[in-house]
Amino acid sequence: MAKEIPQILKGFRDYLPQEQLARKKIMQKISEVFERFGFAPMDTPALEYYELLGGKYGEEGEQLMYKFEDQGGRKVAMRYDLTVPMARFVASYPELPKPFKRYQMAPVWRADKPQKGRYREFMQCDVDIIGSDSIIADAEVIATFDAAFKSLEIGEVKVKFNDRKLVDQVLTKLNIVKKDIGNFMRTLDKLDKIGEEKVVESLVEQGFDRNILKKYSQLMEKSSKGYVNQMTQLLSGLGVEQMEFDKYLMRGLVYYTGIVFEFVLVAKPEFGSVCGGGRYDDLLEKTTGVKMPAVGGSIGLDRLFAAIQEMDVVAPQTAAEVIVFNLDENLTADYLNMTTNLRNAGIDAEVVYEPSKLDKQFKYAQAKNMQVAVIFGPDEASARKVTLKNLREKEQRTVDLANLVAEVKSMLW
Amino acid sequence: MAKEIPQILKGFRDYLPQEQLARKKIMQKISEVFERFGFAPMDTPALEYYELLGGKYGEEGEQLMYKFEDQGGRKVAMRYDLTVPMARFVASYPELPKPFKRYQMAPVWRADKPQKGRYREFMQCDVDIIGSDSIIADAEVIATFDAAFKSLEIGEVKVKFNDRKLVDQVLTKLNIVKKDIGNFMRTLDKLDKIGEEKVVESLVEQGFDRNILKKYSQLMEKSSKGYVNQMTQLLSGLGVEQMEFDKYLMRGLVYYTGIVFEFVLVAKPEFGSVCGGGRYDDLLEKTTGVKMPAVGGSIGLDRLFAAIQEMDVVAPQTAAEVIVFNLDENLTADYLNMTTNLRNAGIDAEVVYEPSKLDKQFKYAQAKNMQVAVIFGPDEASARKVTLKNLREKEQRTVDLANLVAEVKSMLW
Structure with missing residues (x-):
């Protein structure tokens, strides 16, 4: 009889009642905080024209995106993230008051190689502010996530931040030409994982000066002072207690244009970043033709949930008492x-x-x-x-x- | 510039903040009631093996189902309803205590002809009890939905019910042979819409006796008395105030085997049934090979939401006060x-x-x-x-x- 039972699709998963009750509670607490910070919920379809999503996520995205032809012969694709559909959304409703502050918690689909903790369907939990280039908006996105984590009572969280404009300026001063900036950033982004020595080696191999990392570090320290002071004050004014400027933090290199940030759980650093984001002032124009500055971020709800389960802070759940x-x-x-x-x-x-x-x-x-x-x-x-x-x-x-x-x-x- | 804005896919829709806030509130109230009645939330993936879903929804389902080949060459399909995936779920986790009482609120996808109020992505909101053939379970599913509607404060609701076993028995007594029962039921199911006269005409055309409807009506009245009394008492014991036995109610003819029911809003009958369901004791075995009785139902959240919007009972929503x-x-x-x-x-x-x-x-x-x-x-x-x-x-x-x-x-x- 057992072999008659149909299987779940590879890389996907069910949520059993105990898990689902706990997940629901976490999502509800997070959304309450988002609304307290003035973000409104919205939603977009699971399917979009492939035309919209195609070419927006690099080569990897092209391979991992679930795409097909629908009954009407349209090329369609399942949502790969929440950002590009949100850009279409914002462009479609010009009457939305700006800045438009929204949040969205919804699944996305990527045909990634399944492995421990990585699934082909996973929840994203995004906050974005569209239509403001203010540094206060940058700080507020971070403060919103910070407050959301606090509401979960999972111990201390720390936010690390950097600014891509600062990095660009410093690299230009160091006479690194535009076409090398990407490689330099990608290499530096690994410093956390592979250490300083290996980063230097890798940079030398790529033809950079052996002292380039030291020079970068010194110049960033000097150039960032004013910015770090201002951001620290704004964050602290918005209730954030633990923040750290990290000159090596780069994040997803494709579309960020200003601040980039990441959250870590102080008690569970091994889970890495449970939330990250940044400013992406050019993405909306590229995607929709409508020029609009934007800043936002995303909680990786599944990784966060895995960490929370290990921390044993969620009481056993039951539907009926x-x-x-x-x-x-x-x-x-x-x-x-x-x-x-x-x-x-x-x-x-x-x-x-x-x-x-x-x-x-x-x-x-x-x-x-x-x-x-x-x-x-x-x-x-x-x-x-x-x-x-x-x-x-x-x-x-x-x-x-x-x-x-x-x-x-x-x-x- | 406007023509550069990418379009939303035909038959799909966005939820703007005002709508999404109201929808969220409705879903939250409903899920609170479901949990009060001892139903636990669970969730299944948006995609399943086509093998599981194919052939379960008749010819129409075959045409409307979004299906494609994934990157690994698997034939997959997007969830067409929540019932068949739930059957797979129940069969996959035999350790779940029975009766298994679950609810699920999730979107499903059907490439239906888009028209006013009908979309290709829509939310279903299901309650099911798996593993009990008790008539109390039948009553409890109905009582759960009834309490959920009451919690929304949208005026009176009424539940109409019938029992497919009773209908079968009566039709057999009337010497209607097995192969004609389906047609008879389908015709009777239209009585609400086309009236008695046209139903009789249609039955005569199909070769039934001109008096068959009258005979059916009389025999059902007589045969149903004990059942109606018992069900009315159970429902009333579980807090349901408005219930009506409807001998003409048949519903989706494919898999129901016992009670069938539908809810209508007393103030908005034009919206038709906002919730319906019934007992389906054979479906799990057909789908998974695991024999298990089951009863359940589903709120059509979008139709309900449309009715609520017309009733003007939802206060204007805002994220920030x-x-x-x-x-x-x-x-x-x-x-x-x-x-x-x-x-x-x-x-x-x-x-x-x-x-x-x-x-x-x-x-x-x-x-x-x-x-x-x-x-x-x-x-x-x-x-x-x-x-x-x-x-x-x-x-x-x-x-x-x-x-x-x-x-x-x-x-x-």
Whole structure:
């Protein structure tokens, strides 16, 4: 029989109730903070014209994008990220007041090689400010993510930032020509992983001066002072406590034009960046023909969720707190009434549909991690009493049926 | 320039912030009720092996399903509904305690002819109980949806129900042979729309006896009494107030095996059924080889949302309640502090990034439907005062800067 069970697609996954309850809670907390910072939710379709998405994500994107011809012969593609569809969105509704502050939590699809923690469908959680080139907007995007992480109570987070304009200026001063800047940045971006020595080696191999890294470092230190002071003040004014200028931080080299940033969990640095972003003032024009400055970022919800699971800060979840056992078919009306009364009092409650051995019902309740079992048989019925069992502390009490809701509440809260 | 803006795909749509805020609120209320009834959330991928979905939705499904070959040469398809993937899910995790009570809110895709209110991507909102053949489970699915609608405060809802087993029995008694039962049901299902006379005509054309409808009606009345009594009592025990046995209700003829039901909004009958479902005891075995009884249903979230928009019961939505105006670049630190204090008090607040004409800032605040503007210029700064303007009632007051948060709260709540 087992081999008849159809398989889930390679690189995809299901979310079981326990995980999904925890994920939902995390997403809800994050979205509350986003709204507190004035970002409004919006959504775009899972499918777009391939014409829109094609050529926007480099060669890799071209290979990994799910694309096909639809029933009308249109070339379409599944959403590869949330940024390019958002650019189309902003261009399509010119009446949206600017700056347009939006957030979006939605899955994207990439036919990437599946490996531990990397899936072909994953949630992105983006915040963007479109239509402002203010440095306050830069700081606010960072402050929004910072507050979102704080709301999750997962310990300290730290944001590292740099500015691509500063980097450009310094490299120009060092007489590095435009066409080499990309390679230089890509090499420096590896410093965290491979160390200074290997970066220098790699730079020399590429034909750069052996002292170029030292010179870059010194010049960045000097040139960045004013900027770092200003950004630190803005961030601190917006409630961010831990920030660090990182002159080696470069991030996705393609479209950033100003600030770039990354968040790390102080207690779990091994998870790397759980959020990153930056300013991308040219992307909207390239994508839609509408010139508009923009800054934003994205939480990698799946990586964050994996880290949170390891941190053991999410309590075990259950959908139902209370279970009304079914001991006698003739008492069905009572069971339904009790269940309905509990639910009307805002308590998550289940009722067992068919009378069965008490043992079996206890097993079900434990498997679902429920808290209180309501036991009501013919004896209790004639005495108008009900037995309540705390399934976690194994303690039980018998109370008046009329006090059911109040007694259950006192056991839950 | 306009013609450079890429288009949204035909039959798809964007959700603008106002709509998305309202949709989010509706979905949240519904999911709270689902959890109160003991249903747990779960999720499955957007893509599945075509092998799983193909042949499960009849000829129409075959034509409307988005299917393609992925990078690995697999035949895949986008989720066409939530039921078949759920069947795979249940079969894949035999350790899930039974009955498995789940809900799922997720988009599905069908390349249907786009028309008013019908899109190629739409949200389904399903509740199912897998692994119980109890009639209480039937009643509970209905009671769950009923409570969900009540939580939305959209006026009275009524559930109509019928039972396919009853119908089968009656038709057999009427000597209608198995192969004609489908046609008979499909014709009767139209009674609501085309009326009794036309139904009789159509039945006669198909070769049925001219009195068949009358006979069916009489025999159903008689045969259903016990069932209707029992179901009415169960529903009422679970808090359902308005229910009606409808002997002509048939619904999607393919896989239902027992109860079938539909909800209508009493104030908006023209929207038709906003929710429907039934028992489908054979589907899991057909789909996965694992035999398991099941009952469930689905809210058509988009139709419901359209009805709600017409009913004018959803208040205008905004992401940010308060806006801190920017009148002077030198006061940036004050603006950020004020904004941060408001946010820390749980108030949704925005700050304007660049100083500009007051007029322009008011226009932005109005376009975003904000409630309170915080006005703080050099005069206010030296007096340590701040002016608060209620943007809806056009009334304003000047208060001590130290009382900002308390004063704003008093204006909002």
